[in-house]
Amino acid sequence: MAVVRNRGFSAASDELNLNQPAISSYMSQLESRLKLTLCQRGRGGFQLTDHGELVYASARKLFSAVETFRADVAECRGQLVGELHIGMVDVLATCQHFKLPEVIGEFGLQAPEVNIQLHKSNPKKLLKMLQEEQIHAAVMPVYKAPDSISHFSIFDEFQVMYCGKNHPLFSLRDDELTLDRLQETNYAARDYTQDWTPPPSPYLKTASLTGDIECIATLILSGNYVGYLPEHYAEYWVKAGLMKPLLIDETAYYCNLQLAYRRNDKNLAVELLVDLMKKAYGV
Structure with a gap:
C-alpha cells in the first residue's frame, strides 16, 4: 500500500x-x-x-473492512477506536479562520482512542483520495463533486495576485500598473484549477503549472512570475518587502473552503468530525 x-x-x-x-x-x-x-x-x-x-x-477493500470491523465492535462497547484520515490543502495553518486544530483538540477529548492522520495535497488529488477511501474527509475547495461526496462551506480564503521584488512590476506605482501590463508577464498557475479560472486568468500568460502553493510562492519570489497566493500566507513576504500585491480590486477573489466527506460513510468518527466542524463554524 x-x-x-x-x-x-x-x-x-x-x-x-x-x-x-x-x-x-x-x-x-x-x-x-x-x-x-x-x-x-x-x-x-x-x-x-x-x-x-x-x-x-482488493487490499484497500480488505483494510477498509478490517477497520470497519474494529469500529463496529467498538461501537457495541460504546467506544470510538481506529484511525481517522483527514485531508487538507496546503498553507492553511496561518489562516485565522482555520478551525481544524481546535476541532481536533475537542475530538481528542471525546474520542481519545481514535488516531488522527493528516494528509496534505491539492483539491484534485484530495477528491480522488476521498473517492478511493484513502481519507475520510478533507478541508478543500470543491469545484465539482460527484453525488457520492457531501460537502458544506466553512470559510472563505482571500486570494491575491503578487509579484516578487525583482519583478519589473514591483517598482511601478499603482497608477502605472494596468491589466494590459499584467497580461504581458509570466503567470504561475495552479494545475488543479484548469477547469475553473479566477478573474482575470483567461487573459494571463500561463508559463508554469504546479499543484503546490509553496511552489507558486517560490516562483513569485524568483522575480520571473506573478501568481495567486492566500493573503494570510503572503503577509510575511509583503511586510518584509519581498512581495507586492497587484491590482487587488481587479484581480483578487475569494476561494470557498469546504469540508468534504463520503455521503454514505457510516463511520462514527467521521460523524463526530462533521458534527464538531459544523459546531465550530455555526453551520
Missing part, C-alpha cells in the same frame, strides 16, 4: 522505515506467494501491472 501511495520503493522508504532493498525483497516474496507480477520497476519508473491494480484495489 505504501509503495503505491509513494509511487515507488525509494519514496516509500521513509514511511515504512525500511531501505529500498528490503522493500524490494518483500515485494518479490509477495509476488512469489501470489504467483503474479504486481509492478514494473526500473529506469522507466514504478507502475502497477493490471494484476497489481486488482490486488491493490
